[in-house]
Amino acid sequence: MPGYLERFDATPAAERWPLVRGWLFGEPLPFFAELRAHRPVLPTPEATLATRFADCAEILARPDLYSVALYRPKQGDYWMAQDDTAVHWREKGIMQAILDREDVPAIRAWVATTAAARLAAANGRIDAVAGLTRAVPIALVQEWFGFDDGDPDALCRWSYWNQMDAFWNQPFDAVAVPDPGEIVRQREAANAEMRDYLVALVRRRAAELQAGGTGRDPVSRLLRLAGSGAARFDPARVVLNVGGLLIGAVETTSHAVVNALDVLLADPQRRDAARAAAAADDPAAIDGFVFEAMRFRPAFPYFFRTCEADAVLARGTDHQTAVPKGTTVLAVTHAAMFDATAISAPERFDPGRGNGNTFHFGAGLHACLGRAIGGVMIPEIVRQALRLPELAVGPVDRRGGPVPEAWAWTWRV
Template sequence: MGYITDEQPLNYPIDNPTVLEPPTEWAELRQKCPVARVKLASGDEASLVTRYEDVKNVLADPRFTRPSAANEGARVSEDESGGVFNSEMATVLPQSGEGHRQWRRLLNRYFTAKRMAALRPRIEAMADQLIDGMLEQGHPADLKAGLAFPLPVWVICSILGVPDSDRDKFAYWSDTLLSMTRYTREEIGKAQAEFGAYLAGHVAAKRAEPGDDLLSELITYTDAEGQPLSDAILVATGQGLLVAGHETTANMIAKMMAMLLSDRSRWERLLEDRSLIRSATEEALRLDVNAGFGMLRYIDADFEVGDTVVPAGTTVVCSMAAANRDENAFERADEMDLARTPNPHLSFGAGAHSCLGQALARTELQVVLDVLLRRLPSLELAVPADELRRVEGLLVGGLRELPVAW
């Protein structure tokens, strides 16, 4: 077929046949062309890896770094002014080496599974409050707008010690920073400047009057030379937390619920056995076909992937979503098994750059599922699953809305 030949690269990202089904190309690429030439929206070419072991190895190998202007890695789109890749935070925060490892160690002190579990009652209260609002307005309702989108913003604002009154600002800034097409360059630049200025003022306020939040805790830390973290590092950390933790989790909440409600026997099983909430959440993460672009990595030396030598100077796109459906890694890989365990999916990456907020994301997903089962046991899709629509113009994939009734 044309897309697995050397003559014609495959346009990437690959479209899904429906919002909940994977591209048919994934299986064929894993079988016949595990390292495929792809063309990105920018016109740049990259190498796409789709097998579980290959994706895991690339993500975990320290020789791979993130693409940047310095290493001439491929660009995702022609204008990335609003994307994560060229944002100010990417230039302030160390992206590799000991500096990156130290920064992650500082953040890991906060984002432990134990500490995120301690946040659970607060997250439950937020979810209950949002569901109260949905019930007051009645159904049909948009579960994404009513619950999935605002909840992660509320949680991040709480972690950063941001007043409840500023939640809407954070939601807008997050939407803008992750957009590739929905906002103009001027709108994106203005939002970045506003967000940076807000966080700079917020950091100054926390230095003057610390509270019980992440930034106040980071202010007390010192770097390898014994110096306190700079305001720039603290501001970029706040930006990174919002960008990495809002849209991804908001979209995943909606996608998880769409998966579970598209075959209502799954929902009924969870109603009967709440002990499956944890494993069902992991399975939804594994089966997410709209996980987004994937993870970009750059290599400045020849590297062997399977039977293929990836030449120096190549940008590699790691499709975790395709890898998560590899039959060599998961039995009945295309089936949703709510009790699947173990479930070593790659949805949060692997190695030094794996998602440091994964304990928080898991807690939010589990809380949402638990609260919805308790509050809205009769929940169902208000439209057929094949009428659900994808959101366009974001670096992370998701649904435009999730119409539900109860």
């Protein structure tokens, strides 16, 4: 059978991107191996793919050259949709301080208790997406982020449509999205509901503080900062940033947990070793298995950027490639995490290798704000699942879309 690049070159230019996109999601590892070896920078009419570690690292480290301009129509003036701006640095710094890393051990213990309780209540049968991988991060948003009176279904819907529009409804996704405009409409409707809820929540927390309350949830702490005048951070920015906590917490966590578990359960040797680690007294014994599984199947195979000036990728190599201004560039970090120049024996599943030179939480200016929390929540949900006796799972149901939507599990009670 002809190789990927031979088939690519034989395909009319207008038909190449759908072909490449199908391989990117359907046959990623062999496709990426051929690209890294023979054409590590692959231009198509819709997007240019970079597949080697050095090029992906450069793209993510150069917001001056590779921007997040495609975020702006979806996220407005939220700081994550900005690059090297005062708003970005100020508000990211504020939110990093609000998400205290000192709380991470307590959060992990809480996730363990919450996930175990939900599985125990399920009595041996569950839709793992609705009942666990989305439900636990929603409960965390309620318990730790101050959304305690939020309706779980609404919280899930608001996160879902924002994630779907921002990350899976870009111009280069059009070949796989039947109705891009409907996703935009759903996101706008979700945001109108979420804004009403958040405004009411912020007003209620403000009234509690005025009455002498000492709330430690992020909303209360942000309001105290806004009221102090110590930073340019008014109640409207509180609403925007609190919404970002919700949007970032749910769907990406669910996707990562499902992918990691699917990889671990698919191979009997990996499964048995991971189950033994999950049964250990040390909760962190499972972590290496989970993050290595995420290397094999990350939630996001790439990060997209817009080239802001004529640029060059793979500079100084035989594969040096010009990238014109305005090009959509995909840093295909799934491929980069199998680059032997950055990862030792990349084809080997090695739970002891550590997270060096991986992109599980992005990299550079736009690395994930909640990486410390995600770094314990994801493996702890996996750990509790692997402790179920005689767990049997069906296929992950993505319902024709990019994210896990349902997953039927049974186990012995």
